[in-house]
Amino acid sequence: MFHPDGPSLLELLRQALSSTEHGYDLLAPKFEKTPFCTPASLLEAAHELLPRGQSGLDLCCGTGAGLGLLRELGCQRLVGVDFSRGMLEQARRACPDAELVQGDALDARYESEFDLVTFFGALGHILPEDLPALVDVVDRALRPGGSFVFFVLPRTGIRNLAYLAACFLFDLVMRVRNLLLKPQFIMYYLASSRCWFYQLLRERGFQVQEHSVLDCILVLARKC
Numbered sequence: 001m002f003h004p005d006g007p008s009l010l011e012l013l014r015q016a017l018s019s020t021e022h023g024y025d026l027l028a029p030k031f032e033k034t035p036f037c038t039p040a041s042l043l044e045a046a047h048e049l050l051p052r053g054q055s056g057l058d059l060c061c062g063t064g065a066g067l068g069l070l071r072e073l074g075c076q077r078l079v080g081v082d083f084s085r086g087m088l089e090q091a092r093r094a095c096p097d098a099e100l101v102q103g104d105a106l107d108a109r110y111e112s113e114f115d116l117v118t119f120f121g122a123l124g125h126i127l128p129e130d131l132p133a134l135v136d137v138v139d140r141a142l143r144p145g146g147s148f149v150f151f152v153l154p155r156t157g158i159r160n161l162a163y164l165a166a167c168f169l170f171d172l173v174m175r176v177r178n179l180l181l182k183p184q185f186i187m188y189y190l191a192s193s194r195c196w197f198y199q200l201l202r203e204r205g206f207q208v209q210e211h212s213v214l215d216c217i218l219v220l221a222r223k224c
Protein backbone atom coordinates (compact mmCIF):
# COMPACT_ATOMS: atom_id res chain seq x y z
CA MET A 1 0.00 0.00 0.00
CA PHE A 2 2.75 2.50 0.97
CA HIS A 3 5.59 0.84 -0.93
CA PRO A 4 5.83 -2.04 -3.45
CA ASP A 5 7.47 -4.21 -0.75
CA GLY A 6 5.27 -2.90 2.05
CA PRO A 7 2.10 -4.43 3.53
CA SER A 8 -1.04 -4.64 1.43
CA LEU A 9 -4.30 -3.07 2.58
CA LEU A 10 -5.53 -6.54 3.53
CA GLU A 11 -2.43 -7.17 5.64
CA LEU A 12 -2.89 -3.82 7.38
CA LEU A 13 -6.50 -4.69 8.12
CA ARG A 14 -5.48 -8.05 9.60
CA GLN A 15 -2.96 -6.21 11.75
CA ALA A 16 -5.52 -3.67 12.95
CA LEU A 17 -7.94 -6.45 13.87
CA SER A 18 -5.34 -8.14 16.10
CA SER A 19 -4.09 -7.05 19.51
CA THR A 20 -1.46 -4.28 19.49
CA GLU A 21 1.27 -6.80 20.25
CA HIS A 22 0.24 -9.43 17.70
CA GLY A 23 -0.55 -6.73 15.14
CA TYR A 24 3.09 -5.69 15.25
CA ASP A 25 4.22 -9.32 15.07
CA LEU A 26 2.33 -9.56 11.79
CA LEU A 27 3.62 -6.26 10.46
CA ALA A 28 7.24 -6.74 11.55
CA PRO A 29 8.80 -8.15 8.33
CA LYS A 30 7.44 -5.22 6.30
CA PHE A 31 7.41 -2.56 9.03
CA GLU A 32 10.33 -0.60 7.61
CA LYS A 33 8.41 -0.14 4.36
CA THR A 34 5.64 1.72 6.18
CA PRO A 35 5.36 5.35 7.32
CA PHE A 36 5.02 4.07 10.91
CA CYS A 37 8.77 3.49 11.09
CA THR A 38 10.74 6.57 12.19
CA PRO A 39 12.52 7.62 8.99
CA ALA A 40 16.31 7.82 8.72
CA SER A 41 16.08 11.43 7.50
CA LEU A 42 14.38 12.46 10.75
CA LEU A 43 16.90 10.58 12.86
CA GLU A 44 19.82 12.15 10.98
CA ALA A 45 18.38 15.62 11.49
CA ALA A 46 17.74 14.92 15.19
CA HIS A 47 21.29 13.62 15.67
CA GLU A 48 22.71 17.15 15.42
CA LEU A 49 20.63 18.34 18.37
CA LEU A 50 21.22 15.49 20.79
CA PRO A 51 23.84 15.04 23.48
CA ARG A 52 26.19 12.07 23.31
CA GLY A 53 26.10 9.27 25.86
CA GLN A 54 27.65 6.00 27.01
CA SER A 55 24.46 4.01 27.43
CA GLY A 56 21.06 4.23 25.80
CA LEU A 57 17.63 2.70 26.25
CA ASP A 58 15.09 2.62 23.41
CA LEU A 59 11.56 2.12 24.75
CA CYS A 60 9.12 0.55 22.24
CA CYS A 61 12.15 0.00 20.03
CA GLY A 62 10.34 -1.82 17.21
CA THR A 63 12.86 -2.77 14.52
CA GLY A 64 15.54 -0.57 16.11
CA ALA A 65 15.33 2.95 14.65
CA GLY A 66 16.23 4.52 17.99
CA LEU A 67 18.93 1.96 18.72
CA GLY A 68 20.80 2.97 15.56
CA LEU A 69 20.63 6.62 16.62
CA LEU A 70 21.85 5.82 20.14
CA ARG A 71 24.81 3.96 18.65
CA GLU A 72 25.61 6.99 16.48
CA LEU A 73 25.53 9.12 19.65
CA GLY A 74 28.31 7.02 21.13
CA CYS A 75 26.35 4.59 23.31
CA GLN A 76 28.23 1.38 23.89
CA ARG A 77 25.48 -0.22 25.93
CA LEU A 78 22.28 -0.41 23.91
CA VAL A 79 19.03 -1.78 25.34
CA GLY A 80 15.76 -2.06 23.43
CA VAL A 81 12.40 -2.94 25.00
CA ASP A 82 9.35 -3.94 22.98
CA PHE A 83 6.46 -6.33 23.57
CA SER A 84 6.36 -7.65 20.01
CA ARG A 85 8.61 -10.65 19.44
CA GLY A 86 8.31 -10.16 15.69
CA MET A 87 9.61 -6.59 15.89
CA LEU A 88 12.45 -7.66 18.19
CA GLU A 89 13.47 -10.36 15.68
CA GLN A 90 13.92 -7.64 13.07
CA ALA A 91 15.76 -5.43 15.57
CA ARG A 92 18.12 -8.32 16.32
CA ARG A 93 19.20 -8.35 12.65
CA ALA A 94 19.72 -4.57 12.53
CA CYS A 95 21.39 -4.26 15.95
CA PRO A 96 23.04 -7.56 16.89
CA ASP A 97 25.01 -5.83 19.65
CA ALA A 98 21.89 -4.57 21.49
CA GLU A 99 20.29 -6.20 24.55
CA LEU A 100 16.73 -6.77 23.39
CA VAL A 101 14.10 -7.29 26.04
CA GLN A 102 10.62 -8.57 25.27
CA GLY A 103 8.06 -6.94 27.56
CA ASP A 104 5.81 -4.02 28.29
CA ALA A 105 7.73 -0.74 28.32
CA LEU A 106 5.59 0.36 31.28
CA ASP A 107 7.04 -2.52 33.32
CA ALA A 108 10.70 -1.78 32.50
CA ARG A 109 12.69 -1.40 35.69
CA TYR A 110 16.13 0.15 35.26
CA GLU A 111 17.75 2.23 38.00
CA SER A 112 20.01 5.15 36.95
CA GLU A 113 21.60 3.10 34.17
CA PHE A 114 21.26 5.29 31.07
CA ASP A 115 22.41 8.65 29.69
CA LEU A 116 19.79 8.63 26.97
CA VAL A 117 16.29 7.19 26.64
CA THR A 118 14.54 7.31 23.26
CA PHE A 119 10.84 6.72 22.70
CA PHE A 120 9.93 7.04 19.05
CA GLY A 121 6.63 6.52 17.29
CA ALA A 122 4.88 4.98 20.27
CA LEU A 123 3.18 7.79 22.20
CA GLY A 124 -0.12 6.87 20.54
CA HIS A 125 0.15 3.39 22.04
CA ILE A 126 0.21 4.74 25.59
CA LEU A 127 -3.15 5.63 27.08
CA PRO A 128 -3.27 8.97 28.95
CA GLU A 129 -3.80 7.18 32.26
CA ASP A 130 -0.54 5.26 31.66
CA LEU A 131 1.61 8.34 30.98
CA PRO A 132 2.60 8.76 34.68
CA ALA A 133 3.87 5.15 34.66
CA LEU A 134 5.88 5.85 31.50
CA VAL A 135 7.43 8.97 33.05
CA ASP A 136 8.24 6.91 36.14
CA VAL A 137 10.06 4.29 34.02
CA VAL A 138 12.08 7.00 32.24
CA ASP A 139 12.87 8.95 35.41
CA ARG A 140 14.20 5.85 37.14
CA ALA A 141 16.18 4.63 34.14
CA LEU A 142 18.06 7.90 33.52
CA ARG A 143 21.12 9.08 35.39
CA PRO A 144 21.01 12.72 36.60
CA GLY A 145 21.79 14.93 33.59
CA GLY A 146 20.51 12.27 31.20
CA SER A 147 18.03 13.02 28.41
CA PHE A 148 14.70 11.61 27.32
CA VAL A 149 14.05 12.08 23.61
CA PHE A 150 10.83 11.73 21.64
CA PHE A 151 8.86 13.30 18.80
CA VAL A 152 5.41 14.88 18.99
CA LEU A 153 2.91 15.93 16.34
CA PRO A 154 3.50 19.25 14.63
CA ARG A 155 1.91 22.29 16.24
CA THR A 156 -1.70 22.99 15.47
CA GLY A 157 -2.42 25.69 12.90
CA ILE A 158 -4.15 26.15 9.59
CA ARG A 159 -1.38 24.31 7.71
CA ASN A 160 -1.81 21.24 9.87
CA LEU A 161 -5.59 21.18 9.98
CA ALA A 162 -5.86 18.47 7.32
CA TYR A 163 -3.35 16.33 9.18
CA LEU A 164 -5.17 16.81 12.48
CA ALA A 165 -8.49 15.99 10.83
CA ALA A 166 -7.00 12.72 9.50
CA CYS A 167 -5.68 11.88 13.00
CA PHE A 168 -9.08 12.64 14.52
CA LEU A 169 -10.80 10.37 12.00
CA PHE A 170 -8.29 7.59 12.57
CA ASP A 171 -8.78 7.80 16.35
CA LEU A 172 -12.54 7.70 15.93
CA VAL A 173 -12.33 4.53 13.82
CA MET A 174 -10.00 2.92 16.38
CA ARG A 175 -12.33 3.80 19.26
CA VAL A 176 -15.28 2.19 17.48
CA ARG A 177 -13.13 -0.83 16.58
CA ASN A 178 -12.01 -1.18 20.22
CA LEU A 179 -15.59 -0.90 21.50
CA LEU A 180 -16.71 -3.70 19.20
CA LEU A 181 -13.69 -6.01 19.13
CA LYS A 182 -11.41 -7.58 21.70
CA PRO A 183 -8.46 -7.74 22.14
CA GLN A 184 -7.99 -4.05 21.58
CA PHE A 185 -5.47 -2.42 19.28
CA ILE A 186 -4.36 0.66 21.20
CA MET A 187 -3.28 3.44 18.87
CA TYR A 188 -4.69 6.93 19.20
CA TYR A 189 -2.86 9.89 17.69
CA LEU A 190 -4.61 12.55 19.74
CA ALA A 191 -5.35 10.88 23.08
CA SER A 192 -2.27 11.85 25.09
CA SER A 193 -1.78 15.61 25.04
CA ARG A 194 1.75 16.92 24.86
CA CYS A 195 0.97 19.52 27.57
CA TRP A 196 0.03 16.79 30.04
CA PHE A 197 3.14 14.79 29.10
CA TYR A 198 5.40 17.86 29.55
CA GLN A 199 3.71 18.70 32.85
CA LEU A 200 4.39 15.21 34.19
CA LEU A 201 8.03 15.48 33.13
CA ARG A 202 8.43 18.95 34.67
CA GLU A 203 6.88 17.73 37.94
CA ARG A 204 9.71 15.17 38.03
CA GLY A 205 12.29 17.92 37.55
CA PHE A 206 12.90 17.50 33.81
CA GLN A 207 13.71 20.56 31.67
CA VAL A 208 11.67 20.21 28.49
CA GLN A 209 12.80 21.78 25.21
CA GLU A 210 11.20 21.55 21.79
CA HIS A 211 13.11 21.72 18.50
CA SER A 212 11.59 21.80 15.03
CA VAL A 213 13.06 18.97 13.00
CA LEU A 214 11.80 18.54 9.44
CA ASP A 215 8.01 18.18 9.79
CA CYS A 216 8.13 17.12 13.44
CA ILE A 217 8.91 18.47 16.85
CA LEU A 218 11.78 16.81 18.65
CA VAL A 219 11.38 16.97 22.42
CA LEU A 220 14.49 16.85 24.56
CA ALA A 221 13.69 16.43 28.25
CA ARG A 222 16.77 16.70 30.44
CA LYS A 223 16.74 15.18 33.92
CA CYS A 224 18.18 17.74 36.34
Ligand SMILES: C[S@@+](CC[C@H](N)C(=O)[O-])C[C@H]1O[C@@H](n2cnc3c(N)ncnc32)[C@H](O)[C@@H]1O
Pocket residue numbers: 020021024036037038059060061062063064065066081082083084087103104105106119120121122125126
Ligand atom coordinates in the same frame (compact mmCIF):
# COMPACT_ATOMS: atom_id res chain seq x y z
C1 LIG B 1 5.11 2.52 15.51
S1 LIG B 1 6.18 1.35 16.21
C2 LIG B 1 7.65 2.34 16.44
C3 LIG B 1 8.90 1.51 16.42
C4 LIG B 1 10.20 2.30 16.51
N1 LIG B 1 10.35 2.91 17.82
C5 LIG B 1 10.29 3.34 15.44
O1 LIG B 1 10.27 4.52 15.76
O2 LIG B 1 10.40 2.98 14.26
C6 LIG B 1 5.58 1.15 17.85
C7 LIG B 1 6.27 0.03 18.62
O3 LIG B 1 5.88 0.12 19.98
C8 LIG B 1 5.67 -1.18 20.48
N2 LIG B 1 4.81 -1.04 21.66
C9 LIG B 1 3.61 -0.44 21.74
N3 LIG B 1 3.16 -0.42 23.00
C10 LIG B 1 4.12 -1.02 23.75
C11 LIG B 1 4.27 -1.28 25.14
N4 LIG B 1 3.34 -0.92 26.03
N5 LIG B 1 5.39 -1.91 25.56
C12 LIG B 1 6.34 -2.30 24.68
N6 LIG B 1 6.26 -2.08 23.35
C13 LIG B 1 5.17 -1.42 22.89
C14 LIG B 1 5.09 -1.95 19.31
O4 LIG B 1 5.27 -3.34 19.46
C15 LIG B 1 5.90 -1.36 18.15
O5 LIG B 1 7.08 -2.10 17.94
